Amino acid sequence: MNRVDINNLVRENIKGLSPYSSARDEYVSDGSEMVFLDANENPFENGVNRYPDPQQRSLKEVLAQQKGVKPSNILFGNGSDEVLDLIFRAFCEPKEDNIITLPPTYGMYKVLSGINDIENREVLLTNDFQPNIEQILEAADANSKLLFLCSPNNPTANSFSSGKILHLLKNFQGIVVIDEAYIDFSNEESWVQKLGDFNNLIITQTLSKAYGMAGIRLGICFASEELIQILNKIKPPYNVNELTQKKALERILNVEKVKSEVVEILKERDMLSKVLLQLNFVTQVYDTDANFVLAKVDNATNRYNQLLKKGIVVRNRTTQPLCENTLRFTIGTKQENEKLIQVLKEIQ
Numbered sequence: 001m002n003r004v005d006i007n008n009l010v011r012e013n014i015k016g017l018s019p020y021s022s023a024r025d026e027y028v029s030d031g032s033e034m035v036f037l038d039a040n041e042n043p044f045e046n047g048v049n050r051y052p053d054p055q056q057r058s059l060k061e062v063l064a065q066q067k068g069v070k071p072s073n074i075l076f077g078n079g080s081d082e083v084l085d086l087i088f089r090a091f092c093e094p095k096e097d098n099i100i101t102l103p104p105t106y107g108m109y110k111v112l113s114g115i116n117d118i119e120n121r122e123v124l125l126t127n128d129f130q131p132n133i134e135q136i137l138e139a140a141d142a143n144s145k146l147l148f149l150c151s152p153n154n155p156t157a158n159s160f161s162s163g164k165i166l167h168l169l170k171n172f173q174g175i176v177v178i179d180e181a182y183i184d185f186s187n188e189e190s191w192v193q194k195l196g197d198f199n200n201l202i203i204t205q206t207l208s209k210a211y212g213m214a215g216i217r218l219g220i221c222f223a224s225e226e227l228i229q230i231l232n233k234i235k236p237p238y239n240v241n242e243l244t245q246k247k248a249l250e251r252i253l254n255v256e257k258v259k260s261e262v263v264e265i266l267k268e269r270d271m272l273s274k275v276l277l278q279l280n281f282v283t284q285v286y287d288t289d290a291n292f293v294l295a296k297v298d299n300a301t302n303r304y305n306q307l308l309k310k311g312i313v314v315r316n317r318t319t320q321p322l323c324e325n326t327l328r329f330t331i332g333t334k335q336e337n338e339k340l341i342q343v344l345k346e347i348q
């Protein structure tokens with residue numbers, strides 16, 4: 001258990017803010033036939049002529065049930081990138097506060113710290129890609145508002161040890177953000193069930209990876225009601241559009257399909273890991289808990305270019321700390337992976 005004083009972490013200007021009240025916030029339909037003349041919309045029906053539900057109630061209800069939380073523990077954003085930006089703007093005072101990130105990790109945390117003018121204190125992962133607990137807690141001070149734990153981590157593909165995450169949750173005095181973009185591929189439990197134990201815990205997930213909906217941009221934030229209310233105050237009123245809400249609802253109602261695709265991706269992933277290990281220019285294949293494989297090769301930039309010439313685009317991660325000469329392979333369809341393997345054998 002850890003109880004931090006959330007009010008003490010929120011920026012002064014956000015504390016006193018009352019959110020923009022939209023027409024759809026002021027009058028909530030109870031299902032009866034009403035004539036809507038309150039939002040200056042065009043009245044002719046075309047499926048999207050009305051503003052979307054600013055609180056995405058239908059979507060929250062279904063997801064809350066699936067995840068075992070309350071709808072009031074959920075906030076949606078235009079991708080998790082928007083959710084992350086809202087978190088910065090709620091807690092981090094420009095030029096005063098700082099965040100802690102653990103490279104090599106997802107690039108957006110650093111980009112958002114730059115945009116919001118917040119110092120980014122980087123504490124490298126250990127050689128086995130785990131959080132360096134002692135150094136993280138040493139780097140933290142009273143202005144350390146956010147700690148980003150990406151687990152499974154991108155680009156290293158591994159999950160952080162749950163004991164280490166727990167230790168940080170108990171001892172870090174700011175908000176701990178666990179980015180679970182790849183949790184559906186992982187053997188580890190989500191931290192969503194632990195929301196009740198830690199009032200400084202925020203978990204982000206997304207429909208962009210396992211759910212196969214990167215194009216609709218739907219990011220998910222799970223947190224205590226207190227934290228969700230703070231983020232709700234600053235989110236743009238209609239940040240999740242009608243088409244996205246509809247598509248997302250269809251998809252999460254068909255969660256069995258998502259699960260069967262994940263099973264197939266995992267089977268392909270384990271196959272690819274084995275094949276990579278047999279290639280003479282691959283020196284290491286890292287354990288993966290995600291839908292991609294990180295591999296160390298003789299010369300990542302050369303191999304990247306060779307693949308590109310043969311029509312295959314992978315991610316060269318060689319400039320990332322601890323990732324010298326690594327390539328990141330996203331798992332494709334069976335046919336795509338076969339093509340990849342054929343080309344990998346050709347360039348040996």
Ligand SMILES: *Cc1c(COP(=O)(O)O)cnc(C)c1O
Pocket residue numbers: 078079080081082106150154179181205206207208209214218219
């Ligand atoms: C892909 C990814 C996301 C997804 O971001 P969206 O904006 O929801 O598409 C978030 N975090 C990590 C670590 C990722 O790799």
